Amino acid sequence: MNVRGAIMIVALLIAGVGILWAGTDGLQVITAEGARRLATQEKPKPLPAVLLTDQRGEAFRLQDFQGSHLLVEFIYTRCVTLCTSLGETFEEVARKLPDGTLGSRVHMVSISFDPRDNTANLKEYGERFEAVPDHWRIARVESEEQLEQLLDTFGITVIPDKWGNFEHNAAVHFVNSQGYLDQIIDHAPPSKTLETLWKRL
Amino acid sequence: MEAAMMLMRRVNLSYGRGYLKTAIGVSLIALLSLPVCRAFLESSLINHMLIQIPLLALAGWMIGKGSFSSLFQQWNERGIPGLLIAVFAMLFWMIPRWLDAALSEPLWEIIKFITVPLLIGIPLGISWPRLSSFSRAVVWSNAISMLVVIGWLYVAAPVRVCNNYLVNQQEAFGYTAMVVSLGISVYWIGVVFFGKWDKAE
Secondary structure (H helix, E strand, O other): OHHHHHHHHHHHHHHHHHHHHHHHOOOOOOOOOHHHHHHHHHEEEEEOOOOOEEEOOOOOOHHOOOOEEEEEEEEEOOOOOOOHHHHHHHHHHHHHOOOEEEOOEEEEEEEEEEOOOHHHHHHHHHOEEEEEEEOOEEEEEEEEEHHHHHHHHHHHOOOEOOOOOOEEOOOOOEEEEOOOEEEEEOOHHHHHHHHHHHOOO | OOOHHHHHHHHHHOOHHHHHHHHHHHHHHHHOOOHHHHHHHHOOHHHHHHHHHHHHHHHHHHHHHHHOOOOOOOHHHHHHHHHHHHHHHHHHHHHHHHHHHHHHHHHHHHHHHHHHHHHHHHHHHHHHHHHOHHHHHHHHHHHHHHHHHHHHHHHHOOOOOOOOOOHHHHHHHHHHHHHHHHHHHHHHHHHHHHHOOOOOO
16 A cells, blocks of 8 residues: 555545534434534524414414523324324423412413414314413414424424325424523423423523 | 437547546436426435435446546545545435435535535546455445445334434335345345356456
């Protein structure tokens, strides 16, 4: 092996490993979902002032909860798999938090990305998980454009399948008291959400 | 059509086979970048990973063989530096995050169309003839084992690795990768038992 060959091989090994290192944020992230979570943690994002409607038909914005901790999930009410476990996570959080915490220091919002969902659907979903509307709002976004904006900010990808269902990335999103999205974690098991919330309170 | 044939023949006659290969490679890239082809080949994980990207690499291989086979060779000791470039580029494009990025961001789609032929196909095309039989055997055996492991991971993984693809596609890709690996193994078993493998090219 000549010198040139050796130099090339060493240089390429260094460059190659460097690129893979950078491409995975130092071997931390290999999926777009992982990248979204890490980016959120490193650089919290302000939320767009999107107009939402809850299960009582009442209009609100995510900014209304500034000053308290906000937990956000993205769902659609016809979903029988992932969204059910998302709902169960919030149900468990609601049950296990000390009295008076939910609705004052902590609020929860489940947002539907399904244009078919109406107020009755949201109400039914909320009742399924015994959601108290003042503490846990099940909401939809009236304007399609604003929904896009919201999904984009949170980094939610929704793909319809051929059976009228959706494939979507599921997680629990934490919005801090200044109104910035700053942490995204797995929704299961629910104890993880409780632990994370506990550390933040 | 006739005019095209005439042109091909003239190119072939006046410039030799190298230019024909280059022309085929360039046309293949042009064909793959047509919106219809892109939409079809990116609609599923299998088409994307096992058809589009390999075809882009093949196009690069043709261009490499056609136009660059004598270039850089003093820097390409036994074909190893070229092989390293191709291996790192392949590893990069196997990170789900960047495959996702190529689907959601036009810039990354362009980067994919440039880097797959340039950094996988061309280096492989100009390095393969210079690789020793031993190096080639290492490449093949790694390809076989890697495809099985990746396939198995995709089938068994409980997480969705690409936000742009459905989970069932992930599973289908896993099985297909294992079948491809099996195909390569069967081919090589055939060569070992029935081929003239001992007479090196």
